[in-house]
Amino acid sequence: MTAAERLVVVGGDAAGMSAASQARRLKKPDELAITAFERSHFTSYSACGIPYWVGGVVDGPDALIARTAEEHRARDIDLRMRTEVTEIDLDRGRVRTRELDDGGRESWTGFDKLVLATGARPLRPDLPGIDAPGVHGVQTLDDGRALLDALEQTAGRRAPLDTPGTSAGRRAVVVGAGYIGVEMAEALIRRGYEVTVLERSAQPMSTLDPDMGALVHEAMCGLGVETVTGTTVTGVLTDSAGRARAVTTEDADHPADVVVLGMGVRPETTLAAAAGLPLGESGGLLTDLAMRVRGQDAVWAGGDCVEVHDLVSGRTRHIALGTHANKHGQIIGTNVGGGYATFPGVVGTAVSKVCDLEIARTGLLERQAHAAGLRFVAVTVESTSRAGYYPGARPMHVKMLAERRTGRLLGVQIVGREGAGKRVDIAAVALTAGMTVEQMTALDLGYAPPFSPVWDPVLVAARKATAAVRAAGG
Template sequence: MIVVGGDAAGMTAASQARRLRDRDDLEIVAFERGHFTSYSACGIPYWIGGVVDDRDELIARHPATFRESYQIDVRLRHEVTRIDLDRREVVARDLDGDREIRERYDTLMYAVGATPRLPAWADSQVAGIFGVQTLDDGAALRAWLESEPAPRRAVVVGGGYIGVEMAEALIQRGLTVTLVERAEQPMTTVDPDMAVRVADAMRALGIEIRTGVEVTGLRERDGRVTAVVTDDGPVPADVVVLGLGVRPNTALAEAAGLPLGSSGGVRVDRRMRVLGVPDVWAAGDCVESLHRVSGLPVHIPLGTHANKQGRVAGINIGGGYAAFPGVIGTAVTKVCELEVGRTGLREQDAHAAGFEFVSVHVESTNRAGYYPGARPMTVKLIAERPSGRLLGAQIVGWSEAAKRIDALAVALWNEMTVDDMTGLDLGYAPPYAPVWDPVLIAARKAVDALAR
């Protein structure tokens, strides 16, 4: 078995396969072009912001662990440059030794992740422009922030999760931060009526937000960035962080002839086999997944999916049976104390997928109103008309709010209607909810909206 890419998906698949097949039965070689294996990419903003002190805390398992406990031949700084399906062979380059290696496989695991989207203007040799997808990316950014002269002005381009989290991280480090977002609100993963609360919270932290603004170029001096140029004038910058999302790494797959889907990711079946290609598996940020609500393929790069998919692939490679059931787009994040949760479809997704729907939102609190520490919480539901089936949900609130999305995610997973949801037996006690849980109030309001 050859694993291409030694992060969450690849190494989870490898170690899962090892649990089922010992080294006499299955030899495993893993090529990773970076310096690390199995780390928490999602933790990088917190390391940059200083919330997490030590980079090593982000590493779930070190190469030595894989070598010793799992007998996996991990080869760091080895970049696979070619996959030959006919010869069942990969060609890898040792980035330090600068030599080429060829290895035969009987089973291939493709798990090369994703790369930050690079706009045309960033395609240059100007120093001070960073994505934050890999731990190597994060280390480079941190080194830049700690270099002399110390950067003081940061511009974050794009207001998705990474952009929002990085803006907070950089302001926590004491930089002035401007977030530039093309859309009308940052946090485009929720509907604009919910995102406006996130924008307000970011402004309250001191982050300047410029929406409806597009970056068109850079200015530099002595090879270092000095500003981003936008269609609304220049914004000074000693450091620029890209938060424009990521695209699946598929160059290698495409060259080898692996099938790509409409979302851009590698196409796989439920068992994480690459469609129509014998003995080749793929998982993680480089594949596309089925969205269980829209029925459409989507590319949702998230560690939780990468781990689940890697486990499924590993069980199947090991001779067991497992299937990945698809995703529903659940995600949580926070801006300072403001918590955001979402699952399923936004209004624009529901439109695009052809649903008719109603949407409601309710203002409630995370605790009984009389209980100390009660804070506002907004729940939004989107329900199909006329069936009442839940299509999407979003929560924004000031504490103990984000993870409540899980109850809605499980309701959505099970295709519950909002009418059924009004009867749900959810946990009630004054420190945890009003006697009518905000989720139940929202479900009742959606039922009323459907009746109109």
């Protein structure tokens, strides 16, 4: 009887366990033995839901878990929690592991096929006091629980949820105004904190062009979030007990009872780099269309630890999103299980919110288009989410980039209130299809006064971009 092949999965969240589950659907246990290692206390969870758990919008952590460790094990996946992979030995086909809750016991596990789904790590700059109690990254459910525990320490002065301005003196500083930063700012407002956001760039949301980021800045200040831009954090001051009490910048000290780091993430590829696997410009693993690591026959990688192909620029990019991770896992599991699947790439779609402000983008920013060597026009329009006469119509700004001469759509950014964010999906589909802005003007979108003006804001931008392309000539 032929021995079953051995699959080892490093990382037990979206990409890793999607790969393991899909491989199990295609291969029985006597054909493929699957062992997965996860160093945290949780598996198969939605990290995107952490800000909403912290803000009290959703329950957690159980509500954020798609499938428990016990459920995976019931499907014949040997999932080992609180076990960290410390070394990959490609020559001998094995990984070294350390049990985090059992005295650090180490052992080796052999593999015939290997999946790396090690995720990303929050940026934590090397600054005085950055590791002090009271300073929190927010990447895993363990991080979310630790932050909530810290917030509970002020329970005696707790203000009701959804009561901005009743902070009883509680102050929070969020370092970084990217997606995580603005979402955590909202969560802390809901918890009754006075919130200050510190951002090094000239405007919040560096995932937008500065002119669109300025709209976010204005709205955040209007929502009661003190947003300080163009400032560099120099350290964290601590009290006599060693806890964080303020965040220092070049210009001022910002008092804080809690500090949240929201400066983005980087691929967690320490193991991969030590094993000599190929990394891209951002430090993410490089794979082929089947999500197999380049130059390796039996190693796959997916999720936040990889770089992906950008369908608009033709380059590789690091984009940490659960949507991509789950797709990667499905593709990897299909290929490991003997099937065939590929991941063609992304257009860089993302959407977020802070209170009632919706922020979305897809495709390229101006600086990314310049870096790709593209010549383009850029237009911005202001419209409304509904017919102007219909109750509840709110302003919406749409920015659109199109390639000169061809008119090919290159990117769209949207900032507005209810109904703004998901409109970016129109542009995401157009980008994936390689449409021109002129072709977009003929899209047959749904219309009724409660949902849109006669000309949807995205189509208004497409009309203006078409005119700009014609005016620019070659």
